[in-house]
Amino acid sequence: MDDLASARRIWAQLELYHGVTYFGREGRAVTDELGCKGGWMGYFGTRAAPLGAASPELVTAVFYNFHPARVARAVPDTWRIAAPERYLAARLDGVDRALRRILGDDVVAGDAVAEAAELAVAAAGLVPLAGRPLGAANAALPWSDQPHLALWQATTVVREARGDGHFAALSAALLDGCETLVVFASDHGVDADYMRQARGWSTEEWAAATDRLVDRGLLTEAGGLTDAGRELRAWVELRTDEAAVAPWTALGADRATRLGELLDPLLRDLVGDNRAVLDNPMLPDVATVFAER
Template structure:
């Protein structure tokens, strides 16, 4: 499916160019997020984490995602990842580094994603010229990402360029994903939305399942209820937990500002090549979305594609 990236406005106007870049940022996120998510849900990755000695899903999750940062303390990871209770992180880190170093985790991550992508997409697809083209375009876009103040993006961008197209594509997309995520956290902070408030608003907007977010991020129901009460006091939530018009406006503003802050890679790549990358990623994203690998709960709130019930 060809990605339609257009925006009304006078040709050559700065505002039109910015609006097009913002639209590109969202179109590409909707396509690279599912591919990136293989690192959390593909069985090949779970087996690799177990082989390293990681004890359970969450230790593997935090080690695999935080490895580019090095063996930083749990407080740093809690800050970067934003929505997790500190106790969830502290149960995994720094213990994970006693089983494998960050360098060992990064190597295992590449191997596991190569196996996962080959298994899901097929050897003919990952060995094709089109797949290699997607990997190179993603890597170029990621290299152009502005990482000042974006710790996770900077750490991923600093990794060496992988030779294998599978690893190169996944790592490029992951840098772009963390680039957008770092921007999203900055927007939430600027809007005065703490970790729990941000998740309550996401759930109220119908983008994610609230119970899933609360339980997987290890927040107590009292924390969730208190965040809801604060949002109601601010006029952002109705008594039934749905968004007020003001809440919907704040939620839309968060997404608009996030898109704007994520535009640099796509401005650098240009409209034609960005659209080409979207087209190349589209069937890959669809295969992930319909694979059954993604769990219910939709923690990232993707609205495109087919997701499990409650996702």
């Protein structure tokens, strides 16, 4: 198989399946039931829970591009509301509710999901975990005996381990959290205010990050990527892909292709349930994912 392209495509599919964690309405409901004050507290609690009662500094470090103040408004108060174990249980409960509502009990209990889970769990077991704190923390969690949840858990291990590798590449590229968002927004044509507010950076901090990138020759004065900026962005993506390809190479082309085929109909239903996923710049481009299958 074309290892890097195929690995990137199947990661995009797994990312969309994992997305039910945050884009299914059940995810917000279960953290509200815990007593979380707002969506961000629930987000940080459920995503960081595999690390234990992590400090705001640790969460900021491993999530990479969130403003430290945004994290600190939620953590450690998050752990005063509920222990990490309760967030893990709530996260799984929300995913279970969402998948059963969207896909239906017959699909959830069907042979296709069971086969997809078997393949995804096998791939997740082949993910390199050295230097990947979120990937390793999720890999250490017990596996559900329900295939649709085991499939979700596998997607979580893969996406968080890939994210850890991506952050390592960004660090090696000497891009801090805010600079990373500025480059991403410029590269993808995303509204800068949307990106800035989504991660909690001020207009002054965004402007300062932009100035630093201009001084490095990565952005033009008008805010577009220079040739050097495009080269650095491509370098980061290539390093990310190379660091994430191992499980798919080990799994083999036929089994990886089969997993993609099994995921397709599930993803179409999941995306159809929440059309906002189509326009979310932080997720893989849905139309491209389906077109490449």
